[in-house]
Amino acid sequence: MHIAVLPQDRVRAAPTGPCIADETRALDNAAFADAVAGAAAALHAAGTGRGDVVAVVLPNRVELVVTLFAAWRLGAAVTPVNPALTVDEAGHQIADSGAGVVMGERAASPLVTLDVAELAGDPAAAPEPVTDDDALALLIYTSGTTGRPKGVMLDHRNVRAMCEMIIAGIGLDDTDHSLLVLPLFHVNGIVVSVLSPLLAGGRTTIAGRFRAETFLDVVARVRPTYFSAVPAIYAMLAALPADAVADTSSLRLVICGAAPMPAELIARFEGRFDVPLVEGYGLSEGTCASTLNPPGGPRRPGTVGLPLPGQTVALMGPDGTLVDDGPGEVVISGPNVMRGYLNLPEATAETIRDGWLHTGDVGRFDDDGYLVLVDRIKDMIIRGGENLYPKEIENALYTHPAVHEAAVVGAADPVLGEVPVAHVALLPGAVASPEELVEHCAGRLARIKIPTRITIVDALPKNSVGKIDKPTLRRAAVPTG
Template identity: 40%
Template sequence: MNEPMYGPVNIAALLHRAAGRTPDAPAVCEGAEVLRDFSQLAERARAIGAALLREYGLRPGDRVALAMRNTPYYPEILFGVWWAGLVATPMNARLHPKEFAQQIEDCTARVCVATDELMGPLREHGLGSAVLTSVAELAGAAEQTGGEPPADVRPGDPAWLFYTSGTTGHPKGATLTHANLAAATACALADIGRGMDASLLHIAPLSHAGGLFGLAGVARSRPQVFPRGGAVDARALAEALRAFGPVTFFAVPTILRRLLDPALLPDDLVGQVHHILYGGAPMYTEDLRRVIARFGARRLWQGYGQGESPATITHLRPEDHEGDDAEALGRRLASVGRPRTGVEVRVVDADGREVAPGTTGEVTVRGDTVMAGYWNNPEATARTLRGGWLHTGDLGRLDADGYLTLVDRAKDLIIAGGSNIYPREVEEALLRHPAVAEAAVVGAPDPDWGELPVAFVVFADGREATASELDQHCLGQLARFKRPRDFRFVAALPKNSYGKVLKTELRGVIGRSPHTEPERG
């Protein structure tokens, strides 16, 4: 593993340095209240790290699982784990207790720290040999004694086990080292730039990209702001924005679409939004145009990444969201931007050979942000990191200007009669119909064609369309063989907590009777 691009070896030294540089600056806030300055946050992290070693008997390199919703205690616990030279395993707070247990067992965590609402379900289910402790219990064990700096670690030592979302198969723990996190932090500071010159409002889970962007906020000595009670509602957002705005926040497309509603974010508070960092799931062009119309292009920054290269593969800059050339702008908005600082991106064929611009292939990535491998899974590591490149499993194409357009996940590609159909292209076409709010397209087995596309459609409020109308709409925009052969009208699409549509669930219901089946051809 290469040396980190930015700053310290132990990533906890980001906080240690911020406390020395700006000790009195607000560090952790809830609602309109400042809870900790940087000096206090660093002392709390040091004390928590010491307690994990002393009271819980951990040793450097041991794993600490975090089953925690967003809470103002999150930063001090996360940094406390690193301060002691331990490995953090932040987990999605919306997992089932069985899923928590699977991840804890996989990484052999010795301690699991949980927020109050998860303590009962986790205790009832059982976590094997891991000790379950609440945030309050850990805080009570953390004594305010001494002032040791962060533990010595090597750049290649694990710091964060980032478990994949598990939409298919068993989740795997991407091993992110201290060097990986330092590189990702440096990359965020370089590429987001002035977007980090604001308070950071946490409305997305800190267990994933929200927490990674939080590292850049600490490096820049910016306040970490939590809506009161963890709520993403009009009252909590207004309180935080008025107290600490303008704010920068990360949002998945599902939340970003909600913020288009003035009932959640009134028009008079839009000016308190400094930058919106978005990603984590596909952002369709029609939705993005509505976001631009409300917030303005210069407030928007899109990041494309995976847990294996955390939130750090390509980016669409604010200036990429605007332009006088409508055709060129449309191509950019349909893309996920250009490679991040210090990151190489190639598109390759099935044999690993780089393909020409405009040709679809698998997206591969190389750089200091790429994981060391999957925890305790050498076979999956070898498959994914073959040839020294991260093979993302995403299909895409690079244009002559270096912009990457994602076509689909390789596993979602539909092959009908030997012709490739990319579901995202069909979904984009459906979303241009005024009655369609959301759409997801999957392949259904067919004895004659191999596979045929099936569209699951959610209507916009107060609107609807017939299958025949949607079929004609698609015929006006797509080659005939690409259009859906079956439309399923549903109240909502199944999604994980990060807004990704669970297409495996949709494939599971395809065998039920269709609403319609337009003729083939």
């Protein structure tokens, strides 16, 4: 089934069944299908058709999901734009994508050409759905840590293959209820929290802006069966005061992606909330996920799980040959691999070589085939000719009972080239000195891996997805002397 016809298929199966909701609006299957058809009519009247691109500048809300399906019905692609971007940043994405229509709130952005209030067109005027698997579905822009963000081209074949893998991987069916936490301008939120449950016959509730102090109340009220989040969110929830309790019994699992999660943080979260945390790994260029710790077990904290069926995940040496156990660069092949970067053939050729998507991550496989991420190639610190991986040092810091979050980056050194420095946020009410943390590391790491400086901070900087913002920390890493 093509995703463009999903609204009509859900109506045929259960017209009054719940479909999508947010804090102000709830649509059953029939209402959702009507909303999609009406939005498709409005977009069509605005000149959108097959092969066009629609930009959406909205925070997470029902209308954003409606616009996705409306554009797909017309054979158009969608590029979701982070509403927190500056006019210049958003303007680059809109211009680069070639979007002919920019949907959002005119009062919030001067770039908007179609106000969200104008989406309510006549459902009867909507053209019949376009069902071309090769048509572009999404243009997801990378975070742009090196230069301007790049547009990742994902076609309907990519998206459908990924959804099928997610549905099988976490066992979704019509009883599942996803709580959307992550932003819809990234592919994880779209695929894992919206498309996959809807394709499986389940439903989605959009949680709105995440606030740790109120989130448990949302879970108790909405009663989802799962949600997908990033390590920073789980760290905040695990650090809530002991009297912050709520009914989480509806959750059969939660999912962590976007960045590796320390085993100690997984244990802290699971011990407090008694909910299995399933860690996965992937990237936008692979349409979201490539490995997953199997919910049915065995789960291996400290790994990112097994390759999802339908994909090949391998390790490659610097000479371009595959290696058995690693470490090596993680490379991926399968129907989920992107079509390429929009208008960037050289960058595409550099990232996809001989059918392999090069991730830039260093990993190894354990004896049972579970992938262990060592670090990002670009994050590796070369100290006096020795390769150091920040993730290993961070994992050592996380074993200290006072540590809430930790990030290690390289700082320039006139003798050694680079040395590791650490930035650490402590748990609320916890006390630890930099000297104590250095001593803690000394019992777990070789001398050359021990941070030369540890800075205690109130909070670590985060990017728009909730990942720790290492580029900002690198810029702040002054030479050590």
